[in-house]
Amino acid sequence: MPRKLAAGNWKMNGTLGSISEITALSKACPDPACDVLICPPFTAIASFAHAAKGTAISIGAQDCHANASGAHTGDLSAEILVDAGATHIIVGHSERRADHGESDADVNAKAQAAWRAGAVAIICVGETEAERDAGDALKVVSNQMTGSIPDGATAANTVIAYEPVWAIGTGRVPSLEDIAEVHDEMRARLAARFGDDASEMRLLYGGSVKPSNAADIFAVSNVDGGLVGGASLKASDFAGIVNAAG
Numbered sequence: 001m002p003r004k005l006a007a008g009n010w011k012m013n014g015t016l017g018s019i020s021e022i023t024a025l026s027k028a029c030p031d032p033a034c035d036v037l038i039c040p041p042f043t044a045i046a047s048f049a050h051a052a053k054g055t056a057i058s059i060g061a062q063d064c065h066a067n068a069s070g071a072h073t074g075d076l077s078a079e080i081l082v083d084a085g086a087t088h089i090i091v092g093h094s095e096r097r098a099d100h101g102e103s104d105a106d107v108n109a110k111a112q113a114a115w116r117a118g119a120v121a122i123i124c125v126g127e128t129e130a131e132r133d134a135g136d137a138l139k140v141v142s143n144q145m146t147g148s149i150p151d152g153a154t155a156a157n158t159v160i161a162y163e164p165v166w167a168i169g170t171g172r173v174p175s176l177e178d179i180a181e182v183h184d185e186m187r188a189r190l191a192a193r194f195g196d197d198a199s200e201m202r203l204l205y206g207g208s209v210k211p212s213n214a215a216d217i218f219a220v221s222n223v224d225g226g227l228v229g230g231a232s233l234k235a236s237d238f239a240g241i242v243n244a245a246g
């Protein structure tokens, strides 16, 4: 079984002053039994990465442009993010798919950009509520995996996050059986496409993970950790989730 990963996605929250949460988290979890990642806003990556040096916490980014450089005002390449200290880059989060119209092909290109720069790509997939109600959750997730995960994905360069859109930020969580069903299907799809390496590729669950439900979710078959939004903002909450992954 791969070592678990507890990854925090701060989204558009936090300022440079929030660096105190990194210090507090490293104090609360000096020697965690899982890998720990915080993805703050772009502007905080460099200072957070500096503060996290020598701790068990890695710092990542929430998105990147597919190109390495060029005339793309306001965008940031994976190379720039890695230069700032990011070790991981989230791509294809449902909020970016919805707010910025990102397609599976866009996500695929961004994942390859993360690899090109030497970062791990955290590729997000997940169905909407309407798709789940229609009985299409497995089909939607499988199709997103086919389109969003580039050839060449390995356990070392890629993490997949299953995030049902209807569970993000809502306090609603699928049943443990439903999470297991999707994760088992994801593992089978990865094995069919990538062979032996797929058994080591980490599959995160994301969507309203809290300290109170993390241990149960992390014990589900083929769940190798979590991608956590709201509950990653405060070190006191996130420490509970990190400890649940041990």
Ligand code: PEP
Binding pocket: 009, 163, 167, 168, 169, 170, 206, 207, 208, 209, 227, 228, 229, 230, 231
């Ligand atoms: C997320 O945005 O990736 C997420 C899972 O958010 P939350 O934990 O707040 O549901």
